[in-house]
Amino acid sequence: MLKLYHHHTSVCAAKTRMALAEKGLDFEGEIIRLRERDQHRPEYLARNPFGLVPMLDHDGRIVVESNVINEYIDDMFPDPPLRPKDPYRLAQMRIWTRMTDENIHAAAGVVTTSIAYRHVPSHGNQISGALDPYKQARKIASFEDGIDNHHFRTAMRRYDMLMDQIDAALSGKGPGAALAGGGPNWLIGDYSLADIAFAPYMERLYCCALEFLWEDRPRVADWYARLKARPAYKTAILDWFKWDISWTDLMRSEGEKARDQVRAMVLEMRDPAARAWTPAAAR
Ligand SMILES: N[C@@H](CCC(=O)N[C@@H](CS)C(=O)NCC(=O)O)C(=O)O
Missing domain, CATH: 3.40.30.10 (Glutaredoxin)
Known part of the structure; x- marks a missing residue:
């Protein structure tokens, strides 16, 4: 069972x-x-x-x-397989799934809380009990200061980078040799747990009205459309939203309000000069 x-x-x-x-x-x-x-x-x-x-x-x-x-x-339950048999492709798949654990998930929490969930007092109750102190600190800052908290800029920068990484993977060249040889339809060539790992994060960005992130990246837009067209996407993601649409409604409406400011922030941070940092002692 x-x-x-x-x-x-x-x-x-x-x-x-x-x-x-x-x-x-x-x-x-x-x-x-x-x-x-x-x-x-x-x-x-x-x-x-x-x-x-x-x-x-x-x-x-x-x-x-x-x-x-x-x-x-x-x-x-090996059928149908969702991982490649080839050890090298499997390693590539795990680099992608690991990325979600390392920072894409953290970025999603910051983005969602800063834009939308901070307007819901019961979400504060959840944060108050968070067991991971790093996560709790990010969420408190996001809840208290919304998109003005510094984690938000970091999270949006990370998502903008992710779009480039996915785009490069779909092109076959990869953002570097370690992730080359994938595409044109899926991250590592064949559909795998790597694509599945990113599906809910793409949906979350869409829910928060942040689809401008892929509007100038047609390969990413097409990949997302392919993901969304899979029956499993509907069963596993969209159908569950119906339980309580107030959350998706909140994300969309607050996301639309924040969109112009967030877009300007993302565009600004594409300039390396805007991200440059000099240690205080050297200034
Ligand atoms: N690395 C974990 C992260 C799980 C996670 O953060 N789950 C969230 C929902 S997406 C949660 O349970 N949050 C409740 C809380 O933080 O109290 C995984 O991939 O399963």
């Missing part, structure tokens, strides 16, 4: 639902009410010490971390 502890708007949970949907796997779902802090209850923490969703229970074995869960699902 597969049981997924998840939340309808969680990007990481969506990533795992998408892998399950690609495999055509049914699962029992339990919604963890993040704003009510179900994830911080002792009985949940006893199984997932990070206090996060998603969490998979497969016949009593607990697996956490969305990218790890997705690889586990692919191991246990």
Whole structure:
């Protein structure tokens, strides 16, 4: 039996639902009410010490971390495969999925909270209990100061860089040799967990009215359209928004209000001079 502890708007949970949907796997779902802090209850923490969703229970074995869960699902239910057999391509796939863990997920939290979720008091309740102190510090600054907090600039710069990295991967040349040889349709050539890992983050940017990020990058726009056209995208992401559309409505309406300012910020930071830094002692 597969049981997924998840939340309808969680990007990481969506990533795992998408892998399950690609495999055509049914699962029992339990919604963890993040704003009510179900994830911080002792009985949940006893199984997932990070206090996060998603969490998979497969016949009593607990697996956490969305990218790890997705690889586990692919191991246990190999058809259709979502990872390349070739070790080199697999390494490339993991460089992409690792990127989501390293900073793309953090950037999503900053962007969403700064633009939209800061307007919801119960989101403050969630942040107040966050177990990871780095995450909590970023979220507090985003909640308190919105798009004026310095993490927001960093997050938007990272997303703008990501668009270039994806564009280069789809061109086949890669942002560097380590990620070359992919494209033209998918990040590492064939569709894989790498593309799935980014699907919910692309959707999140779209929800926050930030699609200007790919308006001058047709390869990225086409890749996103291909992702969105997959039936699993609808099953795993879009259909779950219907649970409570107030969240997507909030992201879109607040995103539209912030869009011009955010676009100007992104364009400004494309200039290396705007990002230059000199240590105070050397100024
Ligand atoms: N690296 C983790 C991140 C999981 C994560 O941050 N989940 C969020 C939702 S997208 C969550 O559970 N947040 C609740 C909280 O921070 O209290 C993964 O990929 O599964």
